[in-house]
């Protein structure tokens with residue numbers, strides 16, 4: 001007798017063949033963007049390595065159009081890949097609405113309450129309202145400003161954690177757990193108002209979800225019912241259900257705690273966390289037309305937590321790595337920090353207002369995000385109408401990868417793109433280029449309608465941690481290691497930390 005998993009795989013294959021035949025028939029007859037040779041059924045999946053952004057740049061260079069477009073069949077998704085600043089410019093300037101939706105799937109549905117969050121929501125009224133709530137009420141400059149005390153306290157805790165890890169001597173320290181601890185603590189406090197035990201719980205939940213979302217899934221290759229059969233047969237469905245239940249329980253407890261606090265929070269709007277703001281908006285009716293059910297509130301808070309935590313810690317780790325790899329830049333940034341502090345009222349404490357006076361710090365951060373965008377393919381977009389991009393027809397229902405990692409290395413947009421040189425943002429042809437979505441050669445936060453709404457939240461979190469680490473410690477490579485020895489390759493995933501966690505030696509500075 002056949003085992004359930006063999007039966008499921010056979011059923012999946014049949015459904016998949018039917019799906020591919022139907023799908024291929026639905027493509028129009030215009031001039032499509034160029035594609036590499038494909039295999040029956042799998043399309044181009046076999047050409048992808050786990051580091052998709054790197055495979056996609058290789059494929060672009062071999063098979064792509066001169067403008068930077070490539071069309072692939074990745075499992076069940078016909079996928080347009082944009083790998084140059086010119087291609088990104090055309091898409092964001094002229095076809096933003098057409099590509100403003102997201103690819104979906106049962107896993108995203110399950111993990112995000114039927115995609116009723118912001119980042120995975122299909123383009124439409126729910127997304128529009130939820131994003132407005134996020135921009136106007138949750139991540140506004142005023143609310144970000146109100147979290148300054150939280151950031152200050154957690155940055156001080158990060159410095160203490162480094163001191164403890166170094167044990168008072170000059171000991172090599174692995175930075176990642178400390179940085180994840182820092183961003184996790186800031187984000188937990190900002191979203192739920194809780195700390196300590198709650199932050200630990202959240203860290204475990206985030207770890208579990210990441211493992212489930214990593215790599216190519218049955219969902220990416222097979223249509224609905226077949227993918228579900230494979231998930232069931234492989235035990236993934238059960239793990240997913242357990243994860244979903246654990247997150248839901250977590251949020252139910254946080255909501256209950258907020259309800260208990262009740263009117264205590266009223267009148268103290270400035271100190272409100274994101275969950276509290278959403279509950280208040282529901283109460284007051286100022287929800288921009290968004291129906292804020294319990295599930296929608298949970299979906300949005302979960303979205304903020306998952307979008308904010310790893311992206312920020314990954315950025316800080318890459319920055320410290322580039323500084324260790326480029327001692328000249330490290331020394332210049334240290335000088336800037338020392339100069340600003342020498343003129344500050346309290347030279348030992350860091351005021352966020354001082355960050356705005358650190359022009360070179362911002363240039364360093366731009367250079368890091370150019371070479372190491374934490375989400376190298378952004379979040380995949382999806383087209384809802386047919387379009388013509390750079391003269392090529394792109395049918396509706398096409399996924400879109402904007403390869404921000406490749407665009408940051410586009411030789412038509414950047415002088416000596418592989419060189420780490422923050423000065424390019426201060427003088428020369430790239431001076432003034434910013435990452436907020438209007439300069440399409442630098443899109444670590446995306447651009448257009450789907451641009452990241454968390455930029456203002458992320459910048460002080462990242463910059464305050466960096467300045468704290470550099471102001472309180474001198475950093476060097478472990479004994480015997482030279483800057484060129486640092487491995488600068490990413491680990492696979494939707495967000496890409498360093499493949500090799502960064503280990504550096506801190507030496508406390510005395511003030």
Ligand code: HEM
Nearest residue numbers: 118119307308311375378379444445446450452454457458
């Ligand atoms: C260094 C930190 C961060 C980076 C590099 C980053 C990057 C991104 C990218 C690439 C996207 C997708 C853009 C696109 O699809 O075109 C995105 C979307 C999003 N980000 Fe961020 N992000 C960061 C921090 C944050 C923070 C702190 C928050 C919230 C507190 C946040 C909330 C979101 C949300 C809600 C979306 C979905 C927007 C939509 O689909 O309309 N992000 N982010």
